[in-house]
Amino acid sequence: MASSPVLEIDGLTTSVDGLKILDGVSFSVGDGEVVGVVGESGSGKSMTALSSMRLLPNSVAVTSGRILFEGTDLLGLSEAAMRRIRGDRIAMIFQEPMSSLNPVLTVGEQIVETLTWHRGMARAEARRRAVELLDLVEIPAAAKRISDYPHQLSGGMRQRVMIAIALACEPKLLIADEPTTALDVTVQAQVLDLLRGLRRELAMSVMLITHDLGVVAEFADRVVVLYAGRVAETAPVKALFRAPAHPYTQGLLASIPPLDGPLAQPRPIPGSVPALADMPGGCRFHPRCAVAIDRCAVVQPPFFPLDPGHETACWLAGAGGVP
Amino acid sequence: MTHPVLLKVEGLTKHFGGRPGLFRAQRPVLRAVDGVDLVVHRGETLGIVGESGCGKSTMGRLLVRLLDATGGKVEFDGVDLLSLKGRALTAVRRDLGMVFQDPWASLDGRMTVRDIIAEPLDIHRAATGADRRRRVAELLDVVGLPASAADKHPHQFSGGQRQRIGIARALSLRPRFIVLDEAVSALDVSVQAQILQLLGDLQAEFGLTFLFISHNLAVVRNIADRVAVMYLGRIVESGPTQALFDAPRHPYTQALLSAIPVPDPERPRRRVVLKGDVPSALAPPAGCRFHTRCPIAQEICRQTPPVVTVGPDHTAACHFADSPLTAS
Numbered sequence: 001m002a003s004s005p006v007l008e009i010d011g012l013t014t015s016v017d018g019l020k021i022l023d024g025v026s027f028s029v030g031d032g033e034v035v036g037v038v039g040e041s042g043s044g045k046s047m048t049a050l051s052s053m054r055l056l057p058n059s060v061a062v063t064s065g066r067i068l069f070e071g072t073d074l075l076g077l078s079e080a081a082m083r084r085i086r087g088d089r090i091a092m093i094f095q096e097p098m099s100s101l102n103p104v105l106t107v108g109e110q111i112v113e114t115l116t117w118h119r120g121m122a123r124a125e126a127r128r129r130a131v132e133l134l135d136l137v138e139i140p141a142a143a144k145r146i147s148d149y150p151h152q153l154s155g156g157m158r159q160r161v162m163i164a165i166a167l168a169c170e171p172k173l174l175i176a177d178e179p180t181t182a183l184d185v186t187v188q189a190q191v192l193d194l195l196r197g198l199r200r201e202l203a204m205s206v207m208l209i210t211h212d213l214g215v216v217a218e219f220a221d222r223v224v225v226l227y228a229g230r231v232a233e234t235a236p237v238k239a240l241f242r243a244p245a246h247p248y249t250q251g252l253l254a255s256i257p258p259l260d261g262p263l264a265q266p267r268p269i270p271g272s273v274p275a276l277a278d279m280p281g282g283c284r285f286h287p288r289c290a291v292a293i294d295r296c297a298v299v300q301p302p303f304f305p306l307d308p309g310h311e312t313a314c315w316l317a318g319a320g321g322v323p
Numbered sequence: 324m325t326h327p328v329l330l331k332v333e334g335l336t337k338h339f340g341g342r343p344g345l346f347r348a349q350r351p352v353l354r355a356v357d358g359v360d361l362v363v364h365r366g367e368t369l370g371i372v373g374e375s376g377c378g379k380s381t382m383g384r385l386l387v388r389l390l391d392a393t394g395g396k397v398e399f400d401g402v403d404l405l406s407l408k409g410r411a412l413t414a415v416r417r418d419l420g421m422v423f424q425d426p427w428a429s430l431d432g433r434m435t436v437r438d439i440i441a442e443p444l445d446i447h448r449a450a451t452g453a454d455r456r457r458r459v460a461e462l463l464d465v466v467g468l469p470a471s472a473a474d475k476h477p478h479q480f481s482g483g484q485r486q487r488i489g490i491a492r493a494l495s496l497r498p499r500f501i502v503l504d505e506a507v508s509a510l511d512v513s514v515q516a517q518i519l520q521l522l523g524d525l526q527a528e529f530g531l532t533f534l535f536i537s538h539n540l541a542v543v544r545n546i547a548d549r550v551a552v553m554y555l556g557r558i559v560e561s562g563p564t565q566a567l568f569d570a571p572r573h574p575y576t577q578a579l580l581s582a583i584p585v586p587d588p589e590r591p592r593r594r595v596v597l598k599g600d601v602p603s604a605l606a607p608p609a610g611c612r613f614h615t616r617c618p619i620a621q622e623i624c625r626q627t628p629p630v631v632t633v634g635p636d637h638t639a640a641c642h643f644a645d646s647p648l649t650a651s
Contacts, residue, residue, distance in 0.1 A: 214585050217587055257545035
């Protein structure tokens, strides 16, 4: 990450009815970098993605923080200015392609719409480009498929169409929210291969939101671990899996049943993610943490740097002994 | 496995459609389960894996008689399960339990936890009054929930706790055989491990026999004694868990295993990426059903594949299961 980051999220706090969903989330996505944002349900990972697209539901308010995209604070832009960026410089793909594609438009129409709106392309030219894009995402017989409606495609093909739409304007940043979660594992492998190739080819930065640590291990350069609306740990991908520093990250890794090697009984984290209405004080993980000390229940830990690019919000890491 | 056989399945099929529809003379036939043979031993966990549409859930429902089979034979503890009717069927149902995937959809939100857990007891008139209360308290304790949970409603619980309620309900009539259909798939990974642990404990305590259906191979490896891999309504490979994971013989099993993202960025992967999608069960390919996506398919694969035994108890329905052509 030599140059300045493409996206910099700084102290992002969002709330609903006065309850904080995100609480001071900060991380950045470098030029050409894939940053995996992982966490369980309720960790705030999708909320982070939607904030970056300025697509938060009306009930959710950003109460503080900045989201700098190529130096511009997206939170300060007018809706009209944001609409020009969304789908053009920043694109997003969602988990469930069937509910994010328009069922009454052909897939060709949906790509053409993006190109004419953002690029002012003539329809014939946009249509040619749409075929190229479907080719790019490896949809067989693209020239024919362009007239299909979403329901005529399989789940994997629909996700490819979503990717084609997202890439239509060659975005600088792609936000992928659980892009392969709804897909079968053999199809997931195809789509991940495709995304890997495309981001290299198009030199895109990617924010990859997922609950699947396997997907992160295979695709991300750097990882941000979220827990209950706060960043627990940030690390280069190898460091995170080799030496996870936060007890939550450690617990998460230990709870995955291994696919090969010796059969180790997965060790669950006791309890469950706290509800928004009764967030514990201090470190939000302390009620489930096996190594918590008194201070953890009272004072929120700051970030302690461990190695370059690796930091964690845990008092024990700060005390010198990585727990 | 030296344990006696509890469940023996032969040529089980379930076809949907086919009968004349309202606007059409003949609807197309969907071959959801199309000739499945398997054996489940007493006290073991048989894992069923496969991708969406392979027929694994349909099969699970056939085995607890939630669906009626089109053909085949299921012997449960010596009884011909598929031909049972009326009182005999009701009696055998007490031995069969089921846990569903989605603990949000499978529990009635207007009922108290007590009534949800006791509903099977009510239906079978198995316990009333103080007996019923005692049994519910017992079941809550067994699945690790406090007795105070009985008077609450499902929405007051987290996903993992709801799945515990679903398990308590499935256990209420003291069944011997339980089908768990993606029972941990909707849960967060840290909670998933809690439920897997609970299932292991329950099996040991009550000598239960599980059919554990899942698309998650890592979870199945962890809980199953033996595994059967399904593809388009048929079992393509089955064997003891370790043998199947260490040396998969069917190219589909190999592809499935290699496609799973592994949480270790420093491990080199050799991946078999399959082309295309699973064909429709309305028109399954002739011969070996996998041949349209198989990286090593030959001419012979267009004919019906034989079941090739590759080891004790380990079978693979592939012409090349024993040949060096397979990419293992």
